Amino acid sequence: MPAVHHKLLLEDALQDSPQTRSLLSVFEEDSGNLTEYTNQLLQTLQRVFGAQSEMGLATEQLSRQLLDYEKKNFALGKGDEEVITTLQSFAKSVGELNSLHSGLANQMADSMVFPLIQFREKDLTEISTLKEIFGIATDEHEAAMVKYSRLPKKKENEKLKADMMKEVAYTRRKQHQASLQYYCALNALQYRKRVAMLEPMLGYTQAQISFFKKGLEMVSKKMESFLSSVSDMTQNIQTQLDAEAEAMRMVQKELLSVEDTVYMPDKETETVNRTLIQKAGYLNIRNKTGLVTTAWDRLFFFTQGGNLMCQPRGAVAGGMVLDLDNSSVMAVECEDRRYCFQITSPSGKTSMILQAESKKEYEEWICTVNNISRQIYLTDNPE
């Protein structure tokens, strides 16, 4: 890099001619432009650093989320072991990536952002401070000169004249010293700015090179073989999914191709099976809710051995309603509803009125309860 050409000559500082001031203002303008550019550059580099830091955090969050899967204890989590181990491997790799990212972010902070901040906070600030001091010293010298030039010719008040001369000498020295330091700093800036802009770039690029080297090492053959095995697993699952979907489609088709009459609540032509000893289905049960009011609830009833069970929607299991042993069942008229029957316990204390959905259901329930009541289910030929 060739030597810096422009210099403020220290020897010109005492004379303080307008030409020197002119050159000084060129240096000041340059320093002003440099400050502006440096600020922009710093802002941009801080944005890069910010993004890099965020990437590190985001990667860490992803890794954590992957590890979280295991802790979720999904209700249908059986069979998830393969997925869990795969997620853990991914989490590990993502975690490794995260440390790469964090490392890069740190390097950026140290070797890219920090030197530029230093330049601004130290070197550029120094220039503006020295400029201020020089400005003040100049003004003080000017003020002293004005007073000095007004001193009268008459030989009176010689002490005042002597004091004035001292003040001029004093302010002139201060201005000279201030200007010397100021010129010195402005001259040094021409070197400093080169260092200040190239060092961060050097740091940034070196950090990137190191980052890519480490990254490439990380995503070595080991990673590629892991990924291909995961890809295979995903393919397998997809194949199974497709097979399952197809199978279900067939079942659906089959189930939907039944006679429409299956949806009719009351089929006249159905045959009644009178030999059942177990049955399950929806019945309406009559509840007395007040002196004269009643409510009918539609519940799912099923026999279990010698017991009548009932399960409302939402309950996980059925509860016992009545022991059917030696119970009596008969048809009954109730509230102008069709297909009603009543079951009464052997003691006669408990009874309930139920309504079936169709004639067939009504007859079959009555027969079944009868069969159970007479313990036919205990014979050798249960059906």
Place this chain on the structure above:
Amino acid sequence: MPGIEKLPLEETLEDSPQTRSLLGVFEEDTAAISNYYTQLYQAMQRVYDAQNELSAATHLTSRLLKEYDKQRFPLGGDDEVMSSTLQQFSKVIDELSSCHAVLSTQLADAMMFPVTQFKERDLREILTLKEVFQIASDDHDAAINRYSRLSKRKDNDKVRAEVVEDVYTSRKKQHQTIMHYFCALNTLQYKKKTALLEPLLGYMQAQISFFKLGSENLTQQWEDFLGTIGTSVQNVRREMEEELGQMQQTIQEMESSCDPLYAPCDPDPAHSPVCRNLTRKQGYLYIRNKTGLVSSSWERQYFFTQGGNLMHQSRGEVAGGLVTDLDNCSVMAIDSDDRRFCFQVTSFDGKKVVTLQAESRKACEEWIATINNISRRIYLSENAEE
């Protein structure tokens, strides 16, 4: 896949509470999956956003470095090497930025897209089917309720037929929707696995490409370049240290040697002999301006001779302006406004009169002598003295 539970399609017609119970378990699992997936989506979105921001910021850096050229620094004349070095850096960083852009795109396609699909399509479908089934179930419940209330009396066959028709329709609808719903829930047990693995695969593969591409770009060539720059920077530092050292030394010398120069005038004439042979002179003088009939103001300006002319320049002006032609002018000491060290220059034709005040007796005498010399054109002779 072992262990995957299935909702039995065959039990949908009966629609027992046990079936509904099992459905409840599946729905609970689906809600948990949905919850987990939302968080996963957020985490991936965050990575994706960070990548985009990184890409944009890197690109901006490259552009800013490129614009160094256009900055027009007033002292930029010797900056070609600096400028070309920054251009080089701009190029490296630009290549880096395009690697980042590629990674961004790949993350969008291979990671965000499948995640979004699962969330927006598959999970949403389940919710819709659930709603549809719920409506069908409620409709059926209502229909069967009305049916149960049908009177024994064989009146109003029309109403009876309508109610029976309702039960038929709603029961069929319920059967269809619940099967549809069960199918979707069953396939979800597979989809949820692929929905987890695919985006992660995509993410990893994109990272691999990124590192490969980036390493390709940051070749040995760049490392050599960086080495050169590093050395240059060291050199600049060293030069600067030397320069600074010299300057500080000069400053110290000046501060001691200039001490006597600060006083505006020296009471002892022996210490500062007046030089009367000068044909050039420069320095600060006060010039008197008449501002009104009887008022005047004095302004401090920098004066210098240029050949046969007297020039002046204020601070802030880039160049000097002519005061008066000194050829055959007359100059003498005068009294003015009770100020010391004043002299007056009158032009040859008498039209221009300039009243000036010097800083000291010595300065005053030297200016008068110098102007006299110039006036008599001594500066043109061979024995001119500075």
